[in-house]
Amino acid sequence: MSIKNSRTKINGEIRYESVRVIGTNGEQLGIMSSREAQLLARENGVDLVEIAGNANPPVVRI
Structure with missing residues (x-):
């Protein structure tokens, strides 16, 4: 059984x-x-966060 890292x-x-x-x-x-x-x-003083890594292309949010 594998455990997927969801971080x-x-x-x-x-x-x-x-x-x-x-x-x-x-x-x-x-x-x-x-x-x-x-x-x-x-430049906007915020983090870039992955929202949907499996999408094509992957979706990120600022």
């Missing part, structure tokens, strides 16, 4: 080529690289 990925733990980004107010910011999304979150 939420944040910031630098998110390493996908591209992600769909949701803004702080729930608005769609579009698809961008993980690096761009991390920089955007940092």
